[in-house]
Every structure is written in C-alpha cells, then in structure tokens.
Amino acid sequence: MIRVLVVDDDYRVAELHARYVAAVDGFEVVGTARSAAQAVELDQRLRPDLVLLDQYLPDRLGAEVLPQLTGDVLMVTAAADTAQVRAALGGGAVGYLIKPFDAAALTDRLVGYARFRSQLAADRTLDQEQVDRALRALHGTDRGGRPRRPRATPTGELVAEAVRAAADTVTASELAVRLGISRPTAQRYLADLAADGTVRVELRYGAAGRPEHLYSWSGGQ
Template sequence: MISVLVVDDDYRVAGLHARYASGVDGFEVVGTAHCAREAVELEQRLRPDLVLLDQYLPDRLGTSVLPELRADVIMLTAAADAAQIRQALGRGAVGYLIKPFDAQQLTARLRSYARFRAQLGGDRTLDQEQVDRALRALHGTDRAARARRKRSSPTAELVAEAVRRADQPVTASELAARLGLSRPTAQRYLADLSADGAVRVELRYGVAGRPEHLYRWNSQAT
C-alpha cells in the first residue's frame, strides 16, 4: 500500500484530492495538511511514500517546501508558468498536474507512479533499459498520447476553432458558455490543445490572488 499525504490550503479541495487518491487501488491517504508548516510536520511524523503538494500555500510556496520532504512529491497546482514548473521539477518533484483536473487524470498519474515504484523496488542494480522503462512508466507517455487521440472529435475541432477565432484570450468558463459545454469538458480539450502546442496559456491574477488561466491561439501552430 502506498501512503499519501495531501497538502492544499483549501479544505474542500484537499478533501476532494484525498477522495480521488483513496479511490485508487493500492493507495491510502494517511493525512491532509493546509499550510507548509503543517505539511512538514505531518510528513516527518507520518512518513508517507508520496505527497500531493499545492504550490500556493498561505505561509510558503510549495516549491520552497520540497527540499524538506523525504517522500516523493507530485505537484497539484494552478501554477502553470514555466519558471515555477522548472523549479518544482528541479527540486525533486516526480510529477506535475495543473489544476483544474478530474479524478481520472489524477488516477492516471497515481497509477503511473505505482508502476514506477514497482519497477524501482528493492535494493538491486539496474541496467539502462530498466531505468528507461521506469521513467516511461512514471510519465505514462504512450497512455497520454492514446488518451489525446481518443478526444479527436467534432467537439475538439469546435473548441480549437473557437479559440482560433477569438479576438482576445479566453478562459475555460467563457469558452464553455459560448459553446454550450460544461467547464470540465472545455478544460480537457483546452489542455489537449495546450499539450499539442496549438494554444498558449497565460495567467491572470484576480483580487484573491489565485491565477486564472487564459488561452490564446498559437499563430505559429499548423
């Protein structure tokens, strides 16, 4: 059983992520924390295998906490700018999932992580092919590519065309209202377009300090 500590400043979001993780076979949530101080204390006391860590905590950024954690870390955060992602990965995060996401997306990351742990289990010497195989399992490259192909549909084309024709960057909520889609559905298609390089993601900060994602068509996309 892989033990998990969930860290998010929003109590509701932390509970949601804990439910998502608990629903994955082989994973057990052993605690939740809502600030950096609590995260470090619980991680030292509970010794979880994995920490699901938010970036925007009330007392410190998640990336500043990373060096103090012994467990593996997957970042679950709205921080989507390249500098923060580089910093998180450079400080040891083994995964990075941008909010908002659904249970299926987190489940896929956790299952990939479980395969990664299984392939690196035990005290043994590995050859390069075994290391490469473990890294492929961690990132789930082939599975992610198949998932994107499954969403190639008239709806995907409709979302792409709406972003292309917009005279200014749009949010997932605005696009969903314009096209008569649910926000999570619009978000998934926008995430696919971003992964393929067709759209660029920008951040807009509101009065509460939480960033809002804006999507702009990449004029250099083919």
C-alpha cells in the same frame, strides 16, 4: 498500499483531491495539511510515500519545503510559470500537475507513479532500458502505440464540436444530456481534450458540495 499526504491551503480543494486519490486502487490518504509547516510536521510523523503538494501555501511556497519532505512529491498547483516549474522539478518533484484538473488527470499520474515504484521496488542493479522504462511509466509514455487523439472517433468529434459551439462554459453533465451519451464518457473525452490543450478547465464552487468542472473552447489544435 501507497500512502498519500494531501497539502493544500483550501480545505475544499484538499478534500476534493483526497477523494480523487481514495478512488484509485492501491492508494490511501493518510493525512491532509493546509500549510507548509503542517506539511513538514505530518510528513515527518506519517512518513507518506507520496505528497500532493500545492505551491501557494500561506506560510511558504511548496517548492521551498519540498527538500524537507521524506516522501516523493507530485506538485498540484495553479503555478504555471517556467521559473516555478523549474524550481519544483529541480527540487526533486517527480511530477507537476497544473490546476484545475479532473479525477482522470490525477488518476493517470497516480497510476504512472505506482508503476514507477513497482519497477524500482527490488534491490537490484538496473540497465539503461529498465531505467528508461521506469521513467516512461512515471510520465505515462510507456503505454504503447500512439497517444490518444480524442477527436479521432465520432464521439470525440461530437464532444469537441459541442464545446466549440457553446456560447458559454459547459459541464460534462450538460454535454452528456445534449449529446445523448453517459456523463463518464463525456468526462473522459473532455479530459483528453483538456490534456491536449483543445479546451480549458476551470472550477466553480457552489454553496456546498464538490466543485464543478467547467469546460470552454481554447482554440487549440
């Protein structure tokens, strides 16, 4: 079981990410932190395998405390400028996921991380191909074949066209009803479209409960 510490100053986002993690086989959340100081304290005490680390914390930037963390670090943050990305990756983060994202995007990173750990688990000498394979696993590029093109199928085309034609943002549930498909299917295609830059994703918080993902056309290819 891969033990995960979730760090985010917004308790709603921390809870959401914790639920995403808990839904992935082989992963468990061992704690949540809402500040850099608490992240370091819990990391030292709980010794997680992986830390989901936000950049914008109330006391310090996440990248500033990254070297103090014993677990591997996946940055999960809205910080998208090149300087902050370089600082985090240069400080040792194994990945960088820009908010907002949905469960599918985080699941892909976690599955890749699990494969990466598995391939480097044994105490042995590696050749170059084994190192390259582990890195491809980490970054999700070792699945074989060509990358998924979400609009290469009729359903993908319908989902993309529905978002493009919408006058405002839409949710996966709304698209599912409109197109007569299941919500998970709509969500999967929307996640693919967001990953290739075709649509934008933002979060909307209601009075209670988990936030809603809103999708809009970005004018991507």
